[in-house]
Amino acid sequence: MTKHHDTDPFAALDRFMAESAPPPVIDDARMVRLANATLAALPRQPTGGISRSGGLGRWRDLLLRYAAPMALAGLAGILVGLFALPSQEATPLVQLLHPTSIIEAKL
Amino acid sequence: MRIAKGDQTAFRSLMERHARPMLSLAQRTLGQAEDADEVVQEAFLKVWTMAASWQPDGAARFSTWLYRVVLNACIDRKRRKTMAPLDEAGDPVDPAQNSHDHAVARERHALVRDAMGDLPDRQREALSLHYFSDLTAPKAAEILGLSVSALEALLVRGKKGLRVALARRGIAGLGDV
Numbered sequence: 001m002t003k004h005h006d007t008d009p010f011a012a013l014d015r016f017m018a019e020s021a022p023p024p025v026i027d028d029a030r031m032v033r034l035a036n037a038t039l040a041a042l043p044r045q046p047t048g049g050i051s052r053s054g055g056l057g058r059w060r061d062l063l064l065r066y067a068a069p070m071a072l073a074g075l076a077g078i079l080v081g082l083f084a085l086p087s088q089e090a091t092p093l094v095q096l097l098h099p100t101s102i103i104e105a106k107l
Numbered sequence: 108m109r110i111a112k113g114d115q116t117a118f119r120s121l122m123e124r125h126a127r128p129m130l131s132l133a134q135r136t137l138g139q140a141e142d143a144d145e146v147v148q149e150a151f152l153k154v155w156t157m158a159a160s161w162q163p164d165g166a167a168r169f170s171t172w173l174y175r176v177v178l179n180a181c182i183d184r185k186r187r188k189t190m191a192p193l194d195e196a197g198d199p200v201d202p203a204q205n206s207h208d209h210a211v212a213r214e215r216h217a218l219v220r221d222a223m224g225d226l227p228d229r230q231r232e233a234l235s236l237h238y239f240s241d242l243t244a245p246k247a248a249e250i251l252g253l254s255v256s257a258l259e260a261l262l263v264r265g266k267k268g269l270r271v272a273l274a275r276r277g278i279a280g281l282g283d284v
Contacts, residue, residue, distance in 0.1 A: 010266045013281045016273075017238045020215040024131040025140055034130070035122050038148045039115055042155050 111158040122151055125170060128240070129177045135239035136181040138216045146180045174242075174250045178232055185224060222272035230265035237262055 008014065109117035126147060133143035153176060154161075161169075223231050229251070236247040248258040270281050 009282055010263075010270075011282075013266055013270055013273075014238075016215075016278070016281055017219065020212070020219045021135050021239060022138060022212055022216055024134040026127050026130050026134070030130070030140075030144070031123070031126060034126060034144055034148060035119055037144075038122065038151050039119065041148065041152060042115070042118075 110155065111161065118151075118155060121154070125173055126151070128170075129173060132174070132235070132240045133177055133181055136178075136235045137184060138213075138220055142184060143181075146177060146184060149180060150176045168249075171246075171250050174236075174240075178235060178250070181235065182228060182231055185220065218273070218276055218278065222269055222276055222278075225272040225275075226265060226268045230261060230268060233258060233261045234265045234269060237265075 110121065129147045129150065130143055133146045134140055137143050137146065150173060154173065223234060226234070232251060233247070236242055236250060240247070242250070244255050244258060248255045251258060251261075253261065273281060
C-alpha cells in the first residue's frame, strides 16, 4: 500500500515487516481445490431474504413449526376452560353455552 | 443476481474473480495456508447464504464488503489462537524456501503476529491491510469505513504500538520506541 523511503520514521519497521511477511502461495491447484470444496459445502439454495421462494419457504416453515401449534393449543385451552369449570363458578357465557349448569346451579 | 437463484456456475465465476486477493491477504495475515483456505471458504459461503438479500446498488461495493469479511475472519481467528509453538505451527505458506530461510521467516512472522495481537482491533485491521495486501490507501480506507487521513492517523498509532510490541519481544533497531 504505502511505500516507504528513508525519511519515513517507520522505514525500518516497514522493511522489517516486508521481510517478515511470507509470500502468498496461490497456485491453480489450490484455487481449484478451494472452489470445489466451497461448492461442495454450499447449502442447496441461497437464503437471507423474503423476496425469493427460499425466503418465503423459511417464513412458512416458521409458521407451521411454531405459530400453528400454539394457536391450536390456545384454542384447546379455551374450550377446556369453558366446559370443565365447576357449575357454581360458571360465567354467564358458560351458562349460555352449557345450559345444564343453570339447572345444577338452581338445584 | 444469478447467484441468488442458486446458479453455481455464476458463483464459481465470482470465486475465480475474487478469491486470489482474498487468499493473499488471509495467507499473509494468518501465516498458515490451510487457515487462509478455511477463512476464504467461509467468506464465500457467506456470500452464497446472503445472496438473496444482497443489494448490488448498496453503498458498499462487493469486493469492499468481501475484504471486510475476510479481514474480520482473520482477526477473529488470530484472537482465538494464542501463539502456537513453532513445531505446532502447521504447514508454512511457502514450502519452496530452503530450510534455514524458512525457519527464520516462520519465526519472524510468528513474532510479528504475536506482537500485532497486542494492538487494538482497529489498528490491527489497518496494519494488516497496509502490510499484507496490495491495496491502495483509498481502497483500504473504504474497507475500514474511514477517510484516508483517518486511516493514516490510525496507521501511525498502529506502527508506534507495533514497534513497542516488537521491542518487548527483543526486536530492536526499528526506530524510536
